[in-house]
Amino acid sequence: MTKSIIILIAIFFLNFNNPKEKLEDFNGSYVTAESGLLCREVPNGKIIYKFPYGTEVEIIDRTDIELTITDDGKEITGDWVKVKAKNSNKTGYVFDGFLKSAWELDPQKIAELTPSHFIKTSNPKGLLLNGIYDIYDINLNITRQININKISEVIILSVTKFDRPETRKPIGNYWKEHCEWGKFLKIIYKNEEIIVFGRNILQVNSNEHKTYKTKKINFVFAENFLTNSRTSIHELSGCFSVNNILIKSDKNYSLIYDSESTKEDILTFFDNDYGSEHISSLIIKKDTIYSNVGQNFQEGIGEYKLKIFNNNNNWKFIKYDKKRDYQQD
Known part of the structure:
Protein backbone atom coordinates (compact mmCIF):
# COMPACT_ATOMS: atom_id res chain seq x y z
CA MET A 1 0.00 0.00 0.00
CA THR A 2 2.78 2.41 0.93
CA LYS A 3 4.59 1.75 -2.34
CA SER A 4 1.39 2.45 -4.31
CA ILE A 5 0.93 5.78 -2.54
CA ILE A 6 4.51 6.80 -3.32
CA ILE A 7 4.03 5.99 -7.00
CA LEU A 8 0.79 7.98 -7.12
CA ILE A 9 2.50 10.96 -5.49
CA ALA A 10 5.21 10.80 -8.15
CA ILE A 11 2.66 10.67 -10.97
CA PHE A 12 0.82 13.58 -9.40
CA PHE A 13 4.08 15.49 -9.16
CA LEU A 14 5.39 15.00 -12.69
CA ASN A 15 2.33 15.93 -14.82
CA PHE A 16 2.91 14.86 -18.43
CA ASN A 17 0.31 16.82 -20.46
CA ASN A 18 0.87 20.09 -22.33
CA PRO A 19 2.26 22.51 -21.26
CA LYS A 20 3.88 19.98 -18.99
CA GLU A 21 6.79 17.68 -19.76
CA LYS A 22 6.31 14.66 -21.96
CA LEU A 23 6.87 11.17 -20.58
CA GLU A 24 10.17 10.72 -22.40
CA ASP A 25 11.55 13.77 -20.57
CA PHE A 26 11.69 11.60 -17.41
CA ASN A 27 13.26 8.44 -18.79
CA GLY A 28 16.72 9.01 -17.28
CA SER A 29 18.22 8.21 -13.88
CA TYR A 30 17.95 10.69 -11.03
CA VAL A 31 20.11 11.35 -7.97
CA THR A 32 18.30 10.46 -4.73
CA ALA A 33 21.10 11.16 -2.23
CA GLU A 34 19.73 13.99 -0.07
CA SER A 35 23.18 15.43 0.62
CA GLY A 36 24.19 15.08 -3.03
CA LEU A 37 25.97 12.32 -4.94
CA LEU A 38 29.76 12.45 -5.27
CA CYS A 39 31.14 12.05 -8.78
CA ARG A 40 34.73 10.82 -9.19
CA GLU A 41 37.36 10.64 -11.94
CA VAL A 42 37.54 6.85 -11.53
CA PRO A 43 35.78 4.44 -9.14
CA ASN A 44 36.90 5.31 -5.58
CA GLY A 45 39.08 8.04 -7.09
CA LYS A 46 39.31 11.83 -6.83
CA ILE A 47 36.06 13.71 -6.29
CA ILE A 48 35.36 16.10 -9.18
CA TYR A 49 31.66 17.02 -8.74
CA LYS A 50 28.73 16.67 -6.41
CA PHE A 51 25.36 16.20 -8.11
CA PRO A 52 22.44 17.62 -6.09
CA TYR A 53 19.28 15.68 -5.31
CA GLY A 54 17.09 15.37 -8.41
CA THR A 55 19.92 15.78 -10.94
CA GLU A 56 19.21 13.77 -14.08
CA VAL A 57 22.10 11.69 -15.45
CA GLU A 58 22.62 9.29 -18.31
CA ILE A 59 24.50 6.07 -17.60
CA ILE A 60 27.06 5.78 -20.38
CA ASP A 61 29.14 2.85 -19.06
CA ARG A 62 28.95 0.21 -16.36
CA THR A 63 31.68 -1.48 -14.34
CA ASP A 64 31.77 -4.76 -12.43
CA ILE A 65 32.98 -2.94 -9.31
CA GLU A 66 30.41 -3.51 -6.58
CA LEU A 67 30.05 -1.36 -3.49
CA THR A 68 27.98 -1.67 -0.34
CA ILE A 69 27.48 1.31 1.94
CA THR A 70 25.43 2.01 5.05
CA ASP A 71 23.11 5.01 4.86
CA ASP A 72 20.94 5.94 7.83
CA GLY A 73 21.36 2.42 9.22
CA LYS A 74 20.38 0.75 5.96
CA GLU A 75 22.73 -1.21 3.70
CA ILE A 76 22.68 -0.17 0.05
CA THR A 77 24.44 -2.27 -2.59
CA GLY A 78 25.25 -1.15 -6.10
CA ASP A 79 27.94 -0.72 -8.75
CA TRP A 80 30.18 2.06 -9.97
CA VAL A 81 28.85 3.47 -13.24
CA LYS A 82 30.01 6.22 -15.56
CA VAL A 83 27.45 8.95 -16.04
CA LYS A 84 26.93 12.20 -17.90
CA ALA A 85 24.77 14.89 -16.35
CA LYS A 86 21.96 15.88 -18.66
CA ASN A 87 22.31 19.35 -20.19
CA SER A 88 25.96 19.65 -19.15
CA ASN A 89 29.37 18.20 -20.02
CA LYS A 90 30.00 16.84 -16.53
CA THR A 91 30.97 13.17 -16.65
CA GLY A 92 32.46 10.80 -14.11
CA TYR A 93 31.83 7.75 -11.96
CA VAL A 94 29.14 7.48 -9.30
CA PHE A 95 27.64 4.83 -7.05
CA ASP A 96 24.38 3.73 -8.68
CA GLY A 97 22.72 2.83 -5.39
CA PHE A 98 21.56 6.44 -5.30
CA LEU A 99 20.29 6.53 -8.89
CA LYS A 100 16.56 5.92 -9.26
CA SER A 101 13.76 6.54 -11.73
CA ALA A 102 11.78 9.78 -11.74
CA TRP A 103 8.87 7.94 -10.08
CA GLU A 104 10.95 7.48 -6.93
CA LEU A 105 11.81 11.15 -6.42
CA ASP A 106 10.26 12.93 -3.44
CA PRO A 107 8.51 16.16 -4.56
CA GLN A 108 9.12 17.87 -1.23
CA LYS A 109 12.85 17.10 -1.39
CA ILE A 110 12.93 18.40 -4.96
CA ALA A 111 11.47 21.69 -3.71
CA GLU A 112 13.97 21.91 -0.86
CA LEU A 113 17.18 20.50 -2.36
CA THR A 114 17.19 20.64 -6.16
CA PRO A 115 18.49 23.74 -7.98
CA SER A 116 16.11 25.21 -10.53
CA HIS A 117 16.50 23.74 -13.99
Whole structure:
Protein backbone atom coordinates (compact mmCIF):
# COMPACT_ATOMS: atom_id res chain seq x y z
CA MET A 1 0.00 0.00 0.00
CA THR A 2 2.78 2.41 0.93
CA LYS A 3 4.59 1.75 -2.34
CA SER A 4 1.39 2.45 -4.31
CA ILE A 5 0.93 5.78 -2.54
CA ILE A 6 4.51 6.80 -3.32
CA ILE A 7 4.03 5.99 -7.00
CA LEU A 8 0.79 7.98 -7.12
CA ILE A 9 2.50 10.96 -5.49
CA ALA A 10 5.21 10.80 -8.15
CA ILE A 11 2.66 10.67 -10.97
CA PHE A 12 0.82 13.58 -9.40
CA PHE A 13 4.08 15.49 -9.16
CA LEU A 14 5.39 15.00 -12.69
CA ASN A 15 2.33 15.93 -14.82
CA PHE A 16 2.91 14.86 -18.43
CA ASN A 17 0.31 16.82 -20.46
CA ASN A 18 0.87 20.09 -22.33
CA PRO A 19 2.26 22.51 -21.26
CA LYS A 20 3.88 19.98 -18.99
CA GLU A 21 6.79 17.68 -19.76
CA LYS A 22 6.31 14.66 -21.96
CA LEU A 23 6.87 11.17 -20.58
CA GLU A 24 10.17 10.72 -22.40
CA ASP A 25 11.55 13.77 -20.57
CA PHE A 26 11.69 11.60 -17.41
CA ASN A 27 13.26 8.44 -18.79
CA GLY A 28 16.72 9.01 -17.28
CA SER A 29 18.22 8.21 -13.88
CA TYR A 30 17.95 10.69 -11.03
CA VAL A 31 20.11 11.35 -7.97
CA THR A 32 18.30 10.46 -4.73
CA ALA A 33 21.10 11.16 -2.23
CA GLU A 34 19.73 13.99 -0.07
CA SER A 35 23.18 15.43 0.62
CA GLY A 36 24.19 15.08 -3.03
CA LEU A 37 25.97 12.32 -4.94
CA LEU A 38 29.76 12.45 -5.27
CA CYS A 39 31.14 12.05 -8.78
CA ARG A 40 34.73 10.82 -9.19
CA GLU A 41 37.36 10.64 -11.94
CA VAL A 42 37.54 6.85 -11.53
CA PRO A 43 35.78 4.44 -9.14
CA ASN A 44 36.90 5.31 -5.58
CA GLY A 45 39.08 8.04 -7.09
CA LYS A 46 39.31 11.83 -6.83
CA ILE A 47 36.06 13.71 -6.29
CA ILE A 48 35.36 16.10 -9.18
CA TYR A 49 31.66 17.02 -8.74
CA LYS A 50 28.73 16.67 -6.41
CA PHE A 51 25.36 16.20 -8.11
CA PRO A 52 22.44 17.62 -6.09
CA TYR A 53 19.28 15.68 -5.31
CA GLY A 54 17.09 15.37 -8.41
CA THR A 55 19.92 15.78 -10.94
CA GLU A 56 19.21 13.77 -14.08
CA VAL A 57 22.10 11.69 -15.45
CA GLU A 58 22.62 9.29 -18.31
CA ILE A 59 24.50 6.07 -17.60
CA ILE A 60 27.06 5.78 -20.38
CA ASP A 61 29.14 2.85 -19.06
CA ARG A 62 28.95 0.21 -16.36
CA THR A 63 31.68 -1.48 -14.34
CA ASP A 64 31.77 -4.76 -12.43
CA ILE A 65 32.98 -2.94 -9.31
CA GLU A 66 30.41 -3.51 -6.58
CA LEU A 67 30.05 -1.36 -3.49
CA THR A 68 27.98 -1.67 -0.34
CA ILE A 69 27.48 1.31 1.94
CA THR A 70 25.43 2.01 5.05
CA ASP A 71 23.11 5.01 4.86
CA ASP A 72 20.94 5.94 7.83
CA GLY A 73 21.36 2.42 9.22
CA LYS A 74 20.38 0.75 5.96
CA GLU A 75 22.73 -1.21 3.70
CA ILE A 76 22.68 -0.17 0.05
CA THR A 77 24.44 -2.27 -2.59
CA GLY A 78 25.25 -1.15 -6.10
CA ASP A 79 27.94 -0.72 -8.75
CA TRP A 80 30.18 2.06 -9.97
CA VAL A 81 28.85 3.47 -13.24
CA LYS A 82 30.01 6.22 -15.56
CA VAL A 83 27.45 8.95 -16.04
CA LYS A 84 26.93 12.20 -17.90
CA ALA A 85 24.77 14.89 -16.35
CA LYS A 86 21.96 15.88 -18.66
CA ASN A 87 22.31 19.35 -20.19
CA SER A 88 25.96 19.65 -19.15
CA ASN A 89 29.37 18.20 -20.02
CA LYS A 90 30.00 16.84 -16.53
CA THR A 91 30.97 13.17 -16.65
CA GLY A 92 32.46 10.80 -14.11
CA TYR A 93 31.83 7.75 -11.96
CA VAL A 94 29.14 7.48 -9.30
CA PHE A 95 27.64 4.83 -7.05
CA ASP A 96 24.38 3.73 -8.68
CA GLY A 97 22.72 2.83 -5.39
CA PHE A 98 21.56 6.44 -5.30
CA LEU A 99 20.29 6.53 -8.89
CA LYS A 100 16.56 5.92 -9.26
CA SER A 101 13.76 6.54 -11.73
CA ALA A 102 11.78 9.78 -11.74
CA TRP A 103 8.87 7.94 -10.08
CA GLU A 104 10.95 7.48 -6.93
CA LEU A 105 11.81 11.15 -6.42
CA ASP A 106 10.26 12.93 -3.44
CA PRO A 107 8.51 16.16 -4.56
CA GLN A 108 9.12 17.87 -1.23
CA LYS A 109 12.85 17.10 -1.39
CA ILE A 110 12.93 18.40 -4.96
CA ALA A 111 11.47 21.69 -3.71
CA GLU A 112 13.97 21.91 -0.86
CA LEU A 113 17.18 20.50 -2.36
CA THR A 114 17.19 20.64 -6.16
CA PRO A 115 18.49 23.74 -7.98
CA SER A 116 16.11 25.21 -10.53
CA HIS A 117 16.50 23.74 -13.99
CA PHE A 118 14.62 25.27 -16.91
CA ILE A 119 13.68 23.41 -20.09
CA LYS A 120 12.66 25.05 -23.33
CA THR A 121 8.95 25.04 -24.07
CA SER A 122 7.65 23.99 -27.47
CA ASN A 123 4.84 26.56 -27.38
CA PRO A 124 6.02 30.14 -26.63
CA LYS A 125 2.63 31.90 -26.84
CA GLY A 126 1.56 33.14 -23.42
CA LEU A 127 -0.72 35.55 -21.60
CA LEU A 128 -0.10 37.34 -18.31
CA LEU A 129 -3.34 37.92 -16.39
CA ASN A 130 -3.98 40.96 -14.20
CA GLY A 131 -2.31 40.95 -10.80
CA ILE A 132 0.84 41.58 -8.79
CA TYR A 133 3.74 39.28 -9.68
CA ASP A 134 6.93 38.52 -7.77
CA ILE A 135 10.05 38.53 -9.97
CA TYR A 136 12.68 35.91 -9.14
CA ASP A 137 16.39 35.39 -9.76
CA ILE A 138 17.80 32.14 -11.14
CA ASN A 139 17.87 30.68 -7.60
CA LEU A 140 14.16 31.50 -7.22
CA ASN A 141 14.69 34.28 -4.70
CA ILE A 142 12.28 37.23 -4.95
CA THR A 143 13.98 40.39 -6.21
CA ARG A 144 11.06 42.76 -6.92
CA GLN A 145 7.41 42.96 -7.98
CA ILE A 146 5.48 44.16 -11.01
CA ASN A 147 1.81 45.15 -11.26
CA ILE A 148 -0.09 43.98 -14.36
CA ASN A 149 -3.35 45.88 -14.90
CA LYS A 150 -4.11 44.58 -18.38
CA ILE A 151 -3.94 41.03 -19.79
CA SER A 152 -0.70 41.07 -21.75
CA GLU A 153 0.95 38.89 -24.36
CA VAL A 154 4.29 37.35 -23.36
CA ILE A 155 6.80 34.96 -24.90
CA ILE A 156 7.37 31.84 -22.81
CA LEU A 157 11.02 30.83 -23.16
CA SER A 158 11.31 27.94 -20.70
CA VAL A 159 9.77 26.37 -17.60
CA THR A 160 11.19 24.53 -14.60
CA LYS A 161 11.38 20.79 -15.11
CA PHE A 162 9.64 20.07 -11.80
CA ASP A 163 6.69 21.66 -10.06
CA ARG A 164 7.56 23.69 -6.98
CA PRO A 165 5.75 25.66 -4.28
CA GLU A 166 5.47 29.39 -4.81
CA THR A 167 7.08 30.15 -1.44
CA ARG A 168 9.76 28.47 0.61
CA LYS A 169 7.60 28.21 3.72
CA PRO A 170 7.38 24.76 5.39
CA ILE A 171 4.87 22.44 3.75
CA GLY A 172 1.90 21.54 5.96
CA ASN A 173 -0.78 19.40 4.33
CA TYR A 174 1.08 18.15 1.25
CA TRP A 175 -1.93 16.80 -0.63
CA LYS A 176 -3.82 20.06 -0.19
CA GLU A 177 -0.97 22.51 -0.69
CA HIS A 178 0.48 20.68 -3.69
CA CYS A 179 -2.56 21.80 -5.69
CA GLU A 180 -1.04 25.28 -5.54
CA TRP A 181 2.40 24.17 -6.75
CA GLY A 182 3.41 24.99 -10.31
CA LYS A 183 6.13 25.84 -12.77
CA PHE A 184 8.41 28.84 -12.66
CA LEU A 185 8.75 30.41 -16.09
CA LYS A 186 11.29 32.46 -17.97
CA ILE A 187 9.27 34.88 -20.06
CA ILE A 188 9.77 38.01 -22.11
CA TYR A 189 7.49 40.83 -21.00
CA LYS A 190 7.91 44.28 -22.54
CA ASN A 191 11.26 43.24 -24.05
CA GLU A 192 12.62 42.17 -20.64
CA GLU A 193 13.44 38.57 -19.68
CA ILE A 194 12.07 37.79 -16.23
CA ILE A 195 11.32 34.74 -14.06
CA VAL A 196 7.83 34.43 -12.58
CA PHE A 197 5.74 31.76 -10.89
CA GLY A 198 3.11 30.16 -13.15
CA ARG A 199 0.03 31.32 -11.26
CA ASN A 200 -2.26 33.28 -13.61
CA ILE A 201 0.03 32.78 -16.58
CA LEU A 202 -1.64 31.06 -19.52
CA GLN A 203 -0.18 29.14 -22.42
CA VAL A 204 -2.24 29.71 -25.57
CA ASN A 205 -3.17 26.49 -27.35
CA SER A 206 -5.62 27.57 -30.06
CA ASN A 207 -7.77 30.40 -31.46
CA GLU A 208 -11.16 30.51 -33.20
CA HIS A 209 -12.07 33.58 -35.25
CA LYS A 210 -15.60 34.99 -35.23
CA THR A 211 -17.50 38.15 -36.19
CA TYR A 212 -19.60 39.68 -33.40
CA LYS A 213 -21.69 42.78 -34.18
CA THR A 214 -19.53 43.51 -37.25
CA LYS A 215 -16.41 43.31 -35.08
CA LYS A 216 -13.70 40.66 -35.44
CA ILE A 217 -13.09 38.66 -32.25
CA ASN A 218 -10.96 35.67 -31.33
CA PHE A 219 -11.87 32.94 -28.88
CA VAL A 220 -8.60 31.99 -27.19
CA PHE A 221 -8.19 28.58 -25.51
CA ALA A 222 -5.36 28.33 -22.99
CA GLU A 223 -4.20 26.61 -19.79
CA ASN A 224 -2.10 27.72 -16.84
CA PHE A 225 0.89 26.31 -15.04
CA LEU A 226 -0.57 25.52 -11.61
CA THR A 227 -0.73 21.90 -10.54
CA ASN A 228 -4.26 22.77 -9.43
CA SER A 229 -5.28 23.09 -13.07
CA ARG A 230 -3.18 20.25 -14.45
CA THR A 231 -2.98 17.21 -12.17
CA SER A 232 -4.05 13.86 -13.57
CA ILE A 233 -5.21 12.31 -10.26
CA HIS A 234 -7.39 15.13 -8.97
CA GLU A 235 -9.91 12.72 -7.42
CA LEU A 236 -7.21 11.54 -5.01
CA SER A 237 -5.78 14.96 -4.31
CA GLY A 238 -8.74 17.32 -4.53
CA CYS A 239 -7.04 19.15 -7.40
CA PHE A 240 -8.61 19.59 -10.81
CA SER A 241 -7.58 20.30 -14.37
CA VAL A 242 -9.04 23.12 -16.46
CA ASN A 243 -8.59 24.97 -19.72
CA ASN A 244 -9.30 28.69 -19.84
CA ILE A 245 -11.20 30.53 -22.54
CA LEU A 246 -10.79 34.25 -23.29
CA ILE A 247 -12.02 36.66 -25.95
CA LYS A 248 -9.66 38.92 -27.85
CA SER A 249 -11.14 42.06 -29.44
CA ASP A 250 -9.29 45.16 -30.68
CA LYS A 251 -6.03 43.68 -29.33
CA ASN A 252 -7.53 43.46 -25.84
CA TYR A 253 -8.08 40.19 -23.99
CA SER A 254 -11.02 39.52 -21.66
CA LEU A 255 -11.97 36.67 -19.39
CA ILE A 256 -15.60 35.51 -19.51
CA TYR A 257 -17.48 35.78 -16.20
CA ASP A 258 -20.53 33.96 -14.86
CA SER A 259 -23.46 36.36 -15.12
CA GLU A 260 -25.41 34.50 -12.43
CA SER A 261 -22.69 34.43 -9.77
CA THR A 262 -21.82 37.04 -7.16
CA LYS A 263 -18.24 35.77 -7.29
CA GLU A 264 -15.88 36.44 -10.17
CA ASP A 265 -16.21 32.92 -11.55
CA ILE A 266 -14.65 32.61 -14.99
CA LEU A 267 -15.49 30.26 -17.85
CA THR A 268 -13.25 27.18 -17.89
CA PHE A 269 -13.46 23.62 -19.20
CA PHE A 270 -12.06 20.60 -17.39
CA ASP A 271 -9.87 18.11 -19.26
CA ASN A 272 -8.01 15.27 -17.55
CA ASP A 273 -7.82 11.50 -17.20
CA TYR A 274 -11.06 11.34 -15.24
CA GLY A 275 -13.25 13.41 -17.52
CA SER A 276 -13.37 16.18 -20.06
CA GLU A 277 -15.54 18.89 -21.55
CA HIS A 278 -15.64 19.57 -25.28
CA ILE A 279 -17.15 22.74 -26.70
CA SER A 280 -18.90 22.47 -30.07
CA SER A 281 -18.93 25.07 -32.82
CA LEU A 282 -19.70 28.59 -31.65
CA ILE A 283 -22.79 30.04 -33.35
CA ILE A 284 -23.60 33.76 -33.26
CA LYS A 285 -27.25 34.89 -33.37
CA LYS A 286 -27.76 38.64 -33.09
CA ASP A 287 -25.88 39.68 -29.95
CA THR A 288 -25.46 36.24 -28.35
CA ILE A 289 -22.98 33.41 -28.92
CA TYR A 290 -24.34 29.89 -28.46
CA SER A 291 -22.63 26.56 -28.04
CA ASN A 292 -23.18 23.05 -26.68
CA VAL A 293 -20.66 21.55 -24.28
CA GLY A 294 -20.33 17.77 -24.08
CA GLN A 295 -19.00 16.08 -20.96
CA ASN A 296 -17.35 12.70 -20.44
CA PHE A 297 -16.94 11.21 -16.97
CA GLN A 298 -15.79 7.86 -15.69
CA GLU A 299 -19.34 7.20 -14.52
CA GLY A 300 -21.19 8.52 -17.56
CA ILE A 301 -21.72 11.45 -19.89
CA GLY A 302 -23.33 14.87 -19.68
CA GLU A 303 -23.95 18.06 -21.58
CA TYR A 304 -25.13 21.62 -21.16
CA LYS A 305 -25.81 24.66 -23.32
CA LEU A 306 -23.81 27.83 -23.17
CA LYS A 307 -24.65 31.45 -23.93
CA ILE A 308 -21.95 34.13 -24.15
CA PHE A 309 -22.73 37.84 -24.52
CA ASN A 310 -21.27 41.28 -23.94
CA ASN A 311 -22.78 43.41 -21.17
CA ASN A 312 -21.40 46.94 -20.71
CA ASN A 313 -18.05 45.91 -22.26
CA ASN A 314 -17.81 42.85 -20.00
CA TRP A 315 -18.11 39.33 -21.41
CA LYS A 316 -20.56 37.10 -19.54
CA PHE A 317 -21.78 33.51 -19.80
CA ILE A 318 -24.78 31.45 -18.73
CA LYS A 319 -24.93 27.65 -18.51
CA TYR A 320 -28.38 26.05 -18.92
CA ASP A 321 -30.20 22.83 -19.84
CA LYS A 322 -27.71 20.73 -17.90
CA LYS A 323 -28.06 16.94 -18.32
CA ARG A 324 -26.23 13.96 -16.85
CA ASP A 325 -26.54 10.29 -17.88
CA TYR A 326 -24.98 7.75 -15.52
CA GLN A 327 -23.85 4.45 -16.97
CA GLN A 328 -25.40 1.30 -15.54
CA ASP A 329 -23.15 -1.59 -14.54
